[in-house]
Amino acid sequence: MLAQVKDNLIEWDKNHFIHPTSSIKEQQEAGPKCIFEEGNGIYLKDIDGKEYIDAMSSLWNVNIGHGRKELAQAAEEQMSKLAFSSAFSTFSHEPAIRLAKKIAGLTPGDLNAVFLTSGGSESNDSAFKLARHYWMISGKPERRKIISRKKAYHGVSAGATSATGIPEFWKMGGMLVPDFLHVETPYEIGTEEAINSIRKMIEQEGPETIAAFLAEPVQGAGGVIIPPDDYFRGVRKLCDEYGILFIADEVITGFGRTGKMFGLEHWDVVPDMMTFAKGVTSGYFPLGGVAVSDSIHDVLKEHSTGTLFHGFTYSGHPAASAVALKNIEIIENEGLVENAQKMGEELLKGFRQIKEQIDIVGDVRSIGLLGAVELVANPDTNKRFTPERKVAAKVIQALHDRGVICRAVTYDSTDIIAFAPPLIITREQVNDLVQTLHDAILEVRKTIT
Numbered sequence: 001m002l003a004q005v006k007d008n009l010i011e012w013d014k015n016h017f018i019h020p021t022s023s024i025k026e027q028q029e030a031g032p033k034c035i036f037e038e039g040n041g042i043y044l045k046d047i048d049g050k051e052y053i054d055a056m057s058s059l060w061n062v063n064i065g066h067g068r069k070e071l072a073q074a075a076e077e078q079m080s081k082l083a084f085s086s087a088f089s090t091f092s093h094e095p096a097i098r099l100a101k102k103i104a105g106l107t108p109g110d111l112n113a114v115f116l117t118s119g120g121s122e123s124n125d126s127a128f129k130l131a132r133h134y135w136m137i138s139g140k141p142e143r144r145k146i147i148s149r150k151k152a153y154h155g156v157s158a159g160a161t162s163a164t165g166i167p168e169f170w171k172m173g174g175m176l177v178p179d180f181l182h183v184e185t186p187y188e189i190g191t192e193e194a195i196n197s198i199r200k201m202i203e204q205e206g207p208e209t210i211a212a213f214l215a216e217p218v219q220g221a222g223g224v225i226i227p228p229d230d231y232f233r234g235v236r237k238l239c240d241e242y243g244i245l246f247i248a249d250e251v252i253t254g255f256g257r258t259g260k261m262f263g264l265e266h267w268d269v270v271p272d273m274m275t276f277a278k279g280v281t282s283g284y285f286p287l288g289g290v291a292v293s294d295s296i297h298d299v300l301k302e303h304s305t306g307t308l309f310h311g312f313t314y315s316g317h318p319a320a321s322a323v324a325l326k327n328i329e330i331i332e333n334e335g336l337v338e339n340a341q342k343m344g345e346e347l348l349k350g351f352r353q354i355k356e357q358i359d360i361v362g363d364v365r366s367i368g369l370l371g372a373v374e375l376v377a378n379p380d381t382n383k384r385f386t387p388e389r390k391v392a393a394k395v396i397q398a399l400h401d402r403g404v405i406c407r408a409v410t411y412d413s414t415d416i417i418a419f420a421p422p423l424i425i426t427r428e429q430v431n432d433l434v435q436t437l438h439d440a441i442l443e444v445r446k447t448i449t
């Protein structure tokens with residue numbers, strides 16, 4: 001790219017583009033970190049022609065990888081035929097009908113009815129409203145509280161921000177919505193204590209005031225926290241005991257990411273509502289949704305007296321729905337769920353080798369292609385580095401220099417490197433990623449005395 005054009009882009013970015021979840025100070029001082037121009041498979045290319053492994057599938061979402069012409073073609077065909085029409089007031093169209101039916105067929109248990117949105121935050125806010133509406137028309141309007149977990153990330157709309165359990169996200173404008181509570185995750189305390197903390201909160205608040213318990217099957221932005229095997233079975237039992245709805249946020253874990261079509265399938269647990277987004281279209285078009293159980297749908301059908309006063313202009317967008325259908329077809333036809341499981345094992349094997357070789361690597365984990373490597377001052381005691389050392393940020397930079405894009409999770413003074421590569425990744429590419437990670441950590445290790 002011409003130097004002048006590049007300079008212009010950087011200047012316009014600084015002057016006119018407010019970036020989501022970014023340091024504005026960093027942007028103003030250094031300009032955008034990268035201006036991408038192309039994507040192909042697991043790779044992204046910037047305007048200087050430098051190629052990167054997109055080891056985060058961008059925002060945990062490009063599950064089938066970049067540059068898939070089939071999705072562009074699906075969008076083009078649908079846009080040429082019917083780019084947009086409404087789904088309000090019971091108007092309908094074929095792509096949304098087919099997508100709702102497809103998702104109902106894929107989701108576990110009796111999650112057979114689907115409300116569509118444009119993304120994860122909207123899906124979670126929709127789930128909260130639907131849960132409260134369900135209790136209201138069931139004659140229990142006092143069931144309003146939503147219990148979610150510390151370290152949870154559920155998005156940035158008003159309800160989703162309040163459900164998120166990472167305090168940094170609340171500071172911007174305060175916690176806007178009442179009746180959201182946060183309990184411990186099993187991350188450091190294990191299943192029994194974590195389940196007890198939920199029980200204690202339910203008892204303290206009064207079970208008759210709780211609408212739903214909300215959780216990501218694997219906490220993503222909070223640090224890729226994989227629960228112990230018995231945790232979600234315990235959650236399900238507890239919700240049943242108190243008659244509380246269980247909402248699973250499968251925005252990251254859905255559509256093959258963890259080596260199962262949906263994350264909770266690892267533990268054979270079926271929620272009452274499931275939110276999804278990201279991998280449903282692999283990011284080629286914004287789309288998300290909430291799948292609800294037959295028993296919730298039955299109540300909505302029988303007791304709803306008038307209009308369901310909840311809907312987004314783009315609920316069931318025809319082109320987005322067509323893209324989602326094609327994306328799901330690719331996930332199924334190419335066996336990407338199985339590939340995620342197999343390549344996830346390979347990735348974890350690589351992480352374990354690095355842990356044996358470098359003495360600042362603490363816990364390493366992966367479930368399918370959702371993994372993390374923790375950097376610690378002492379792997380035996382799990383003692384963390386002090387935040388000023390910015391160890392994770394330095395590793396991310398060393399990876400970036402070597403052409404790998406990852407994400408650091410540093411809330412609560414952790415130094416976690418998160419990984420979520422596209423589900424199409426090959427064994428050779430996993431090995432390449434692992435070798436580069438090894439080299440980057442070693443380089444940073446040498447600077448630590």
Ligand code: PLP
Pocket residue numbers: 059118119120121122124153154155156216220221249250251252277278
């Ligand atoms: N839920 C989870 C688990 C997420 O990771 C995210 C986004 O990262 C969201 C919800 C919010 O989705 P969106 O950014 O599409 O609103």
